[in-house]
Amino acid sequence: MTAIERNNIRNFCIIAHIDHGKSTLADRLLEHTGTITQREMQEQILDDMELERARGITIKARAVAMHCDIDGTRYELNLIDTPGHVDFHYEVSRSLACCEGALLLVDAFQGVEAQTVANVYAAMGHDLAVIPVINKIDLKHQRADEVALEMEQSLGLPMDESIRVSAKTGIGIPDLMSAILKRIPPPEGERDSPLQAMVFDSHYDEFRGVITYVRVMNGTLFKGQKIHFINTGSVHEVLELGQFAPKRRPCEELQAGEVGYVICNIKSLDKVKIGDTISVPGEKSGTALSGYQEPPRMVYCGLYPSDGQDFSELRDALTKLSINDPSFEFEPESSDALGFGFRCGFLGLLHMEIIQQRLEGEADIDLVQTAPNVTYQIMTKMGEILEIHRPQEVPDSGQIAEFRQPIVRVNIVIPEEYVGAVMKLCTERRGVQTGQEYLSPTRVMLTYELPLGDVIYDMHDKLKSNTRGYGTMDYEVIGYQPADLVRMDILVNGNKVDALSVICNRGDADRRGRAVVKKLKEEISRHMFEVAVQAAIGSRVIARETVKALRKNVTAKCYGGDISRKRKLWQKQKEGKKRMKSIGSVDIPQKAFMAVLDTGEAGK
């Protein structure tokens, strides 16, 4: 294959709200360019992980190279698929950095959603050419004209520039193709400059080790080359490189402007960091591209083996998972209440759920998980800054000079009639409104600054239930702010259960304390003795409930043939304690650990 001239390359991504048709459009483009024949086409070829299919969410970015010939000129189109969930903001930003253009795909019925807005701003921030695309115009209730107006009013994308397509039927795809070629500029960069290639994704292949996804910004990558990952500092030899079409297709070199993959003999994904820059070792080395950072872990939780399960099995399973997903981290920790386990950090709540499901689904491990919490900062009176990943780490109040929490900017898009309800929701959570904008006569975007801790657990669910499912939201972290925070402890029969502590606002503590102990009372079943559940701040008890002792637990009939069935039932009650921890002699089920998230808000 002859190298394509840089001027004939287009690198772009598709940004869209979930279900607006990104995967379907990708399929059509692959088909239209003959990259994949209709017969080979399995639907939505870019979402190939089972879990993604199950959840219908694109989690990992992918890249695919397509070719087309127009008027005797051969073009190369590289489509970089970006993850569509707010947990993967950082990965999105690295993918955007590898593109010159973006297709903004909006459903012709649903219109502009919160996530769309956030992603368009991100794309504009990277100076990408944005092509507005209205999808699903085959739908009977399509309202493409209004949606085009919404895009113009809210995002400043001229109405007459939008391309109307149906990713399902293929209407408008040729127009879209020519818009891509005309409106997206070719990449810049010099093939003879020092090598600079951006790592925007990676995955682990059982046979080949790590497959690194790159966009060459400057210089040339070639087979046999010694390369240097600037941020991690490691040096490797290129064993194979090539492009995805959509299967791996090896080639001899990748030049400035091109997108592809590199295989070295790298056995663990954590050696390859998204956002890192690949160059050559020594004097000819290029400089690191900007924007690299550690994947930001937004939530932490403890994972412990359930009673009767093995610690080392859990460790092995976590190790295995982290090979495929280095963006979650774990380290051993111990809890007085739960024994030995791991503190794990995740990109977000969805990411946490995915990992937990993989552990239980693939590794068949029975877990007890503590309530997730965000990372707080504490400045001590000594002037030291502590990062707090779990409530147990909060020092005595006497040592705290300032307690800070992460703040996010939240964009919420809703039909007009729900503005009141949503404002109330945000105010209850101490939100500060910073914007309100009409996207169209009936759709409003509200912008708030809110504590991440108040957003991350259930804000999305709350928004959906307050807007009959119409509201959408997106957020990004904007920094830390001091707040009047305290650690609330939970005592079970007088013993502090460290794994049940939470950090909350002092003003909410009484209400939350009452809600939490009430919830715990429901979750903890009656024992042979009374169980007292208390919430306390420092040594001050703020709420108490009692789980009464069992009063009656008697099998009446036990005759003849029934004896063995009854015996098995009695026996099973002990074995049946899955997802359970005995603390002292009180059995605490998994659900109780989540009870501490109860905010005690009205309407729960």
Added chain:
Amino acid sequence: MPADRYGMEARSAYIHVPFCRHRCGYCNFTLVSGRDAWIERYLLNLKRELALLKQPRQLDTLYIGGGTPTHLSSNQLDRLLEIVDEWLPREPTSEFTIEANPSDLKDHRKLDVIRQHGVNRISLGVQSLQPRKLDLLERDHTPREVHDVMNAIRPWLRSISLDLIFGTPDETLDEWKSDIFEASLLPVDHVSTYGLTIEKGTSFWKRKHENSLIELDEDTSASCYEYAIDRLSELGFEHYEISSFSRPAHRCQHNEVYWSGKPFFGFGPGAASYTGTRRDMNHRSTSQYFKLMETGGPAVFESETLNQHRRAKERLVIGLRRMEGWNLAHFEDEYGFSVHGLVGPKLKELIRLGYLIETDSTLKLSRAGLMISDSLWTKILAD
């Protein structure tokens, strides 16, 4: 003792009659309703199963239960009892119980049949004497009918037992007190009381999960149970097992066979037999039972032989469900383990907490232990 189900020398037998007029909302027993056409086939197959004994066995206790044995017509009942007489003869001193539905006994021909075949104990499925509860429990008799039936059978029966259910949805302690009071006015020798449990596979279960039926709270149910124990004792009934109360010399000898680990035969769908080491259970499906018997039998669905250790634990638990508990020396002689050796330190803990009472020679349940006894069994049975 040969470990063979039909060859062993047991002196007790249970016969299961799997027919009822209607399946009550709380009942998950082995039975069919609305299938009276199957009764003839049942009699044929029961006869086949009994024939596996090869020779008649002399019994000390015989119990015909169900289902509702008295749901059979008087003629069918007669033939059932004839088959039984042929294969399972008794001594005059033997206990011969049949379970009966009060309204079935309004039919004098059925009473005559039962009497002629030497039945000397009737266990009446009364369940309640309160119209509200009878209605809820979907029973077809009235309190009046119970009185009449009692008077008819009392003269010629050795023992009359009645079953009472407490803890039905919305039941109050007062309602239950009325049940006990009215039962005490009847000429009964034995009472079995059962707290209602809502089991999987019943229509109550479904209603509970649709929230159209709400289970009685644990505290009220506990009060009902304690009231029954206290009041029946005052009335001269001995509380001799978790749910069994008897006037002196009227304990159910057949049930005592189960609880003391003695062998017994079982015939009919879902019936179990026990050799002292092995338990064989017949298929619970009536049609499967037929099929198996029609192809030569036996109709065994599942067998279980516990190792010595597990058997000893089971025996410990079942024995402790009798109020007199265990004689420690007797237990050790019989099963080869001391109770402490068998259960370990947990047992001392349960004694220390006051759930079990240990004296020099015995181990038994305290009242507190009785009330939460299932939790004790879970602890004792755990390895």
